Amino acid sequence: MKVVGGSASVLLARGIAHELSVGFVDVAFEKHPGGFPDGERYVRLLGPVSGEHVVLVQTTHPDPMIVELFLLADAIRDAGARRLTAVVPYFGYGRQDKRFLDGEAVSAKTIAKHIAVDCDELLTMAIPANPDILQTFPLPTREVSGMPAIGRYLKSAKVDVLLAPDQGALRLAKEASSVTGVPFDFLVKKRIDSYSVKIEPKALDVRGKSVGIVDDVI
Numbered sequence: 349m350k351v352v353g354g355s356a357s358v359l360l361a362r363g364i365a366h367e368l369s370v371g372f373v374d375v376a377f378e379k380h381p382g383g384f385p386d387g388e389r390y391v392r393l394l395g396p397v398s399g400e401h402v403v404l405v406q407t408t409h410p411d412p413m414i415v416e417l418f419l420l421a422d423a424i425r426d427a428g429a430r431r432l433t434a435v436v437p438y439f440g441y442g443r444q445d446k447r448f449l450d451g452e453a454v455s456a457k458t459i460a461k462h463i464a465v466d467c468d469e470l471l472t473m474a475i476p477a478n479p480d481i482l483q484t485f486p487l488p489t490r491e492v493s494g495m496p497a498i499g500r501y502l503k504s505a506k507v508d509v510l511l512a513p514d515q516g517a518l519r520l521a522k523e524a525s526s527v528t529g530v531p532f533d534f535l536v537k538k539r540i541d542s543y544s545v546k547i548e549p550k551a552l553d554v555r556g557k558s559v560g561i562v563d564d565v566i
Contacts (some may be wrong), residue, residue, distance in 0.1 A: 350397050354406025354420055356413045357437065361405035364435070373397060375420065389416045391423055398428030404467070408440035414459065421466035434467040438565075442472075445481040460485040479519075495520055498562070499527025507560035513537065513547065514563075521562040528560075 349370040353361025355377045365372035373395040384390060389412055402424050406417040417434070424432055441455035463470055464487040472482075473492050482489040502510070502524060509530055512521040514537035521532040536548040 349403065350400045351403045351405065352393070352420060352424060354413060354416050356407045357405045360437065364403065364405060389419055391416060391419045393423055393427055397424055399430050401431040402429040403433045403435055405435045407438040408436055408459065409438055414440055418462055425466045432467045434463050434470045436470060436472045439472040456481055457484060463487065493523060495523040496527055499524035502560045503528040506558060508557035509554060510560045510562055511535065512562055517563045520564060524562050
């Protein structure tokens with residue numbers, strides 16, 4: 349097994365390679381100083397991956413990192429990798445998990461389709477949309493949770509209650525609560541438009557308490 353990291357996730361990729369005691373393959377991201385004049389991405393593997401199971405680690409924000417993920421996946425396949433697993437800590441465009449208006453792209457599935465061109469499986473963390481959408485992706489996909497580790501930290505911080513800022517994040521607060529052993533709840537969020545939301549308080553008594561807020565994106 350070999351681990352390759354995109355430019356947005358090099359440190360994480362190195363850490364994964366260290367934990368697994370496997371080789372890390374460096375990547376050149378600039379052919380010329382400062383990159384191409386028009387801002388296009390450049391990638392070049394600096395080590396062999398032929399016959400290997402390769403783990404490609406790359407978050408997909410901002411947009412150029414998505415293009416870089418596709419370029420790296422293609423380069424790894426062309427270099428003869430036996431199997432390719434994409435690890436995407438933050439799955440960009442994951443919020444658009446369904447078509448709200450006629451003519452819209454279901455962007456979560458669009459990104460997954462492109463990942464599936466070269467990758468055999470996908471691992472991601474706390475997808476912002478309904479996690480059930482993962483079952484519709486065109487390649488085997490698993491959601492890896494960071495809540496157990498976050499829960500252990502919150503327990504050491506001695507929080508008294510966990511709070512999700514909306515019902516969508518309630519599953520995360522519930523998972524962290526199973527580690528901390530403290531109660532959890534959520535606030536009511538009303539979306540005004542694409543950019544504005546209104547948070548309505550509930551009858552929660554948190555006076556004098558230490559509150560941990562749990563969400564997918566902070």
